[in-house]
Amino acid sequence: MNVIPLFVAxxxxxxxxxxxxxxxFRWVPDLLGNLTAFALLVMAVSVIGKxxxxxxxGWAPPIGINLVLDGLSVLMLITISLVGFTATLxxxxxxxxxxxxxxxxxxxxxxxxxMNGVALSGDMFNIFVFLEIASVASYALVGFGCEHEELExxxxxxxxxxxxxTLILLGVAVIYGSLGSLNMAHVSxxxxxxxxxxxxxxxxxxxxxxxxxxAALVPFHAWLPDAHPSxxxxxxxxxxxxxxxxxxxxxxxxxxxxxFGMSPLLANILIWLGTISMVVGGLLALGQWDYxxxxxxxxxxxxGYVVLAVGIxxxxxxxxxxxxxxxxxxxxxxxxxINHAAFKSLLFLSSGAIVYSTGTRDxxxxxxxxxxxxLTSGAANIGAFSISGIPPFNGFWSKLVIIIAAVQARYxxxxxxAVLISVITLAYYLKLQRHAFFGxxxxxxxxxxxxxxxxxxxxxLLAVLCVGMGLLLxxxxxxxxxxxxxxxxxxxxxxxxxxxxx
Amino acid sequence: xxxxxxxxxxxxxxxxxxxxxTLIVKTVTRWVKGFIFLFGxxxxxxxxxxxxxxxxxxxxxxxxxxLLTLAFGKEAALERMSxxxxxxxxxxxxxxxxxxxxxxxxFGGPFFVNFIQRNLPGKRFHLxxxxxxxxxxxxxxxxxxxxxxxxxxxxxxxxxxVKKGERRMVQMKRRGE
Numbered sequence: 001m002n003v004i005p006l007f008v009a010x011x012x013x014x015x016x017x018x019x020x021x022x023x024x025f026r027w028v029p030d031l032l033g034n035l036t037a038f039a040l041l042v043m044a045v046s047v048i049g050k051x052x053x054x055x056x057x058g059w060a061p062p063i064g065i066n067l068v069l070d071g072l073s074v075l076m077l078i079t080i081s082l083v084g085f086t087a088t089l090x091x092x093x094x095x096x097x098x099x100x101x102x103x104x105x106x107x108x109x110x111x112x113x114x115m116n117g118v119a120l121s122g123d124m125f126n127i128f129v130f131l132e133i134a135s136v137a138s139y140a141l142v143g144f145g146c147e148h149e150e151l152e153x154x155x156x157x158x159x160x161x162x163x164x165x166t167l168i169l170l171g172v173a174v175i176y177g178s179l180g181s182l183n184m185a186h187v188s189x190x191x192x193x194x195x196x197x198x199x200x201x202x203x204x205x206x207x208x209x210x211x212x213x214x215a216a217l218v219p220f221h222a223w224l225p226d227a228h229p230s231x232x233x234x235x236x237x238x239x240x241x242x243x244x245x246x247x248x249x250x251x252x253x254x255x256x257x258x259x260f261g262m263s264p265l266l267a268n269i270l271i272w273l274g275t276i277s278m279v280v281g282g283l284l285a286l287g288q289w290d291y292x293x294x295x296x297x298x299x300x301x302x303x304g305y306v307v308l309a310v311g312i313x314x315x316x317x318x319x320x321x322x323x324x325x326x327x328x329x330x331x332x333x334x335x336x337x338i339n340h341a342a343f344k345s346l347l348f349l350s351s352g353a354i355v356y357s358t359g360t361r362d363x364x365x366x367x368x369x370x371x372x373x374x375l376t377s378g379a380a381n382i383g384a385f386s387i388s389g390i391p392p393f394n395g396f397w398s399k400l401v402i403i404i405a406a407v408q409a410r411y412x413x414x415x416x417x418a419v420l421i422s423v424i425t426l427a428y429y430l431k432l433q434r435h436a437f438f439g440x441x442x443x444x445x446x447x448x449x450x451x452x453x454x455x456x457x458x459x460x461l462l463a464v465l466c467v468g469m470g471l472l473l474x475x476x477x478x479x480x481x482x483x484x485x486x487x488x489x490x491x492x493x494x495x496x497x498x499x500x501x502x
Numbered sequence: 503x504x505x506x507x508x509x510x511x512x513x514x515x516x517x518x519x520x521x522x523x524t525l526i527v528k529t530v531t532r533w534v535k536g537f538i539f540l541f542g543x544x545x546x547x548x549x550x551x552x553x554x555x556x557x558x559x560x561x562x563x564x565x566x567x568x569l570l571t572l573a574f575g576k577e578a579a580l581e582r583m584s585x586x587x588x589x590x591x592x593x594x595x596x597x598x599x600x601x602x603x604x605x606x607x608x609f610g611g612p613f614f615v616n617f618i619q620r621n622l623p624g625k626r627f628h629l630x631x632x633x634x635x636x637x638x639x640x641x642x643x644x645x646x647x648x649x650x651x652x653x654x655x656x657x658x659x660x661x662x663x664v665k666k667g668e669r670r671m672v673q674m675k676r677r678g679e
Contacts, residue, residue, distance in 0.1 A: 002607075002612075002613075005603075005607070005612075005613035009600060009603065009604065009613070012596070012600060013597065013600050013604075016593040016596040016597045016600070017593070017597060019589060019590075019593050020590055020593045020594065020597070023586065054612070054613070055612060056612060056613055056614050057606070057612055057613065057614035057615050057616070058611060058612050058615050
């Protein structure tokens, strides 16, 4: 039995099963949610290094729907299921603060199923459908608390997210009108045969705008600093950790490298979007006093790094320069993507733990939590060091690779900007540590206690990952996980031949 | 089942003159509601032979309940299908559809393969033909019918009440019950 369709089927089945049985048994949502997330993690680990094309219902690709498992999809599946598993584990106690846990787990698993679908789909329209499943579930989850601020953020997210979906749907429709096909491999082949025309450039513009809105790159970022802090902490971790990457960055990379083909113009657009997000996100984060809002702005900045690195890789590919440099840049970007998933979800979970214990998100009201909550503050400090690029941690290695690749591709100014923004990142995380964990304890926090064990375990797990993920650059693990993902992008338009098999 | 309710009996919202629209609308609705429901079921069951299918039929089934809500008020419709039941059927329809897809895997084909058609093909243009497509239509019909009804009910939770000249929104139910 093939495991690929189960990545979508299992979370959907669990999402619909939970509300049916949970009216009677209160413990079912926790158990089923965690079991499903764990099963997905096991399945994602079991497909490492595999490549496959799955044809749904026995209808061959240009007409039927296919699921594509390649290196990049595997990387995304592992990221989704890892962060998803830690977030569900964290939710057991954290979500006790809210009512109707069954709806929470149901929506959470719908969101995971949608993201797995986006990562696996080989069909433009199916990407849109799965993207909508994940987005609609996330709109509801952002407003889950039903307080004034949360509903406002959710509504803002809903409006901008719907604009993004509309742009994407319009782009897909223009592709279909122009080429008569929706299968990504087939579209890619038709573009190679017929060349680009004006309608396809229009469609590419719409798709880049739509996916940039989903990824919250800077001219399109307005919804993120409201939506991510307002959600419950495990959802913030999922949104910042994987949702913007899978719905935004992954889809953007897939269409720009494998469907439309990298051109110097598109590479420049990616580089500019990345650089502006990196700079503006970093500078805006400096002035924040809300713990979660600071993390949200920092997400914009770090996703900027990813897009910048991949844009540099695309520029090198489209110039026809050495593939080693392109591979280095794209590899650095993808490595930063998974690293960011690990440390940003860790930081958001720690923010949840602090809100759970102290009841505030304001940095000025914290202080001295180092002694009161040793595990949380230890994990959060590791996360902060990783994201600002202190040597032994994973963030250092990915930023180093990105900067080396930028220098080798002769983008010296971009390399300098990346270093400067890294310093700024360090600055605002030092501010966070100084005000939250060190310094004198404030009056409010006299009798603050450490969070329960089931909330500590996911944070410790992610902290261990932050320390250990630098090992992925060693030749062995690199050939298993990172290199296939890089190859999937650098092979460019050969994608069609690989998928269609002729 | 049970005893027959007469007009004016306060036990049924169906005959409560305080709720809903005028007597004309109520009478006509009482006549046609069953036929609309049956027509929806027909569209679902014959979806593989005639125009229509699970979604269209489901919308018509939901239309029967929405007509009840409009004519008699929300309470009368919820008497026929409560929120819990609708929510259960909503999940059930989706699960049924997924199980049909899964059975394809179980009978040794790809996900979503038409396993019935492969093993025992029926006569063309008969009711029992086209393999598992009618079953998929039934699942979609249940899902769409109940979830559209739920959407309508949830939209009607906020009700505008005019009282002594002032208009105010009254939230009828709180979240998370």
